[in-house]
Amino acid sequence: MPQSLMNEIVPEIQWNIPPIVKLSDPLFEKNDVELSMLRLDKIHPIVSGNKIFKLLYFLQEAEKSADRSIVTFGGAYSNHLAATAFACKELKIKSVGIVRGEKPKVLSATLLFCLQNEMKLEFISRSSYSKKNEDFFLKDLQNRYNDPVVIPEGGFSVKGMKGASLIAEYFNDKNFTHVCLPVGTATTFAGLVNGNKTKTEILGFSVLKNFNDLEKRFDELDVRVNKKYSLIGDYHFGGYAKRTHELISFMQNFHEQYKIALDFVYTAKMMFGVFDLVHKNYFPAGSKILCIHTGGLQGNSSLESD
Numbered sequence: 001m002p003q004s005l006m007n008e009i010v011p012e013i014q015w016n017i018p019p020i021v022k023l024s025d026p027l028f029e030k031n032d033v034e035l036s037m038l039r040l041d042k043i044h045p046i047v048s049g050n051k052i053f054k055l056l057y058f059l060q061e062a063e064k065s066a067d068r069s070i071v072t073f074g075g076a077y078s079n080h081l082a083a084t085a086f087a088c089k090e091l092k093i094k095s096v097g098i099v100r101g102e103k104p105k106v107l108s109a110t111l112l113f114c115l116q117n118e119m120k121l122e123f124i125s126r127s128s129y130s131k132k133n134e135d136f137f138l139k140d141l142q143n144r145y146n147d148p149v150v151i152p153e154g155g156f157s158v159k160g161m162k163g164a165s166l167i168a169e170y171f172n173d174k175n176f177t178h179v180c181l182p183v184g185t186a187t188t189f190a191g192l193v194n195g196n197k198t199k200t201e202i203l204g205f206s207v208l209k210n211f212n213d214l215e216k217r218f219d220e221l222d223v224r225v226n227k228k229y230s231l232i233g234d235y236h237f238g239g240y241a242k243r244t245h246e247l248i249s250f251m252q253n254f255h256e257q258y259k260i261a262l263d264f265v266y267t268a269k270m271m272f273g274v275f276d277l278v279h280k281n282y283f284p285a286g287s288k289i290l291c292i293h294t295g296g297l298q299g300n301s302s303l304e305s306d
């Protein structure tokens with residue numbers, strides 16, 4: 001279980017075992033499919049979801065480093081920045097967040113959360129931000145901060161992928177025919193595909209429009225593909241963090257029916273897609289489908305502000 005590794009690397013935080021819950025609906029019965037959800041949103045009240053898995057090996061590296069500091073990147077609503085800030089505070093690791101765009105007059109709830117968790121925020125222009133993976137940029141960071149552990153945006157890295165692959169241990173022995181998850185940087189998707197030794201097909205639901213460089217991403221992350229996977233690109237609702245009334249009302253109905261909150265950037269788009277594919281008979285009769293609730297609920301705070 002990743003639980004033991006998490007308790008070993010991050011004993012300062014109390015982790016819950018994420019439950020797998022069954023969702024029922026007359027449609028599922030009619031089409032003879034079973035649908036369950038792995039509630040990664042339940043592993044911790046504050047740093048829920050997939051982000052902590054991607055961070056695990058970076059936290060381990062920072063704990064062993066001389067300066068015990070982490071620098072990472074994100075936008076104003078980044079679940080990754082929030083999770084990094086919280087985990088670092090608990091582990092007494094210094095954290096710096098490089099934020100995309102000039103400092104706004106009013107900080108988002110996410111950025112306020114980062115500050116409360118003692119993350120230092122540095123705002124940089126969008127054009128500088130786009131150069132964040134270049135050598136000169138990284139050298140400058142190493143100089144200005146005392147040789148910190150640098151985590152790429154969204155944890156997109158081999159280390160992040162390996163951490164994410166631990167998620168599979170929660171369901172590997174459960175005989176699901178399909179495992180569904182939302183895809184942003186594809187680090188988590190890569191981790192599950194790389195770690196998959198079963199017959200399960202992994203379905204990634206892209207939350208970005210025109211997401212067409214998956215092969216390149218898998219290459220960069222050194223993914224060894226042994227088993228079947230598919231990327232589903234039809235449920236981005238206009239692009240990253242875009243939403244429609246249809247999506248928001250789906251989220252509300254889902255919450256009413258199952259008492260499970262979804263976020264509009266990731267998990268709602270995936271679940272909308274899964275329900276739609278069940279409708280369209282994409283899944284053969286007898287399918288046992290697992291959807292991964294990857295968390296992200298802190299991002300919903302931006303819904304209240306507009």
Ligand SMILES: *Cc1c(COP(=O)(O)O)cnc(C)c1O
Pocket residue numbers: 049050051079080154182183184185186187188189263266267294295296297
């Ligand atoms: C970041 C995030 C994802 C996407 O994960 P990637 O590894 O970047 O693809 C999915 N769901 C939620 C809730 C997230 O916060």
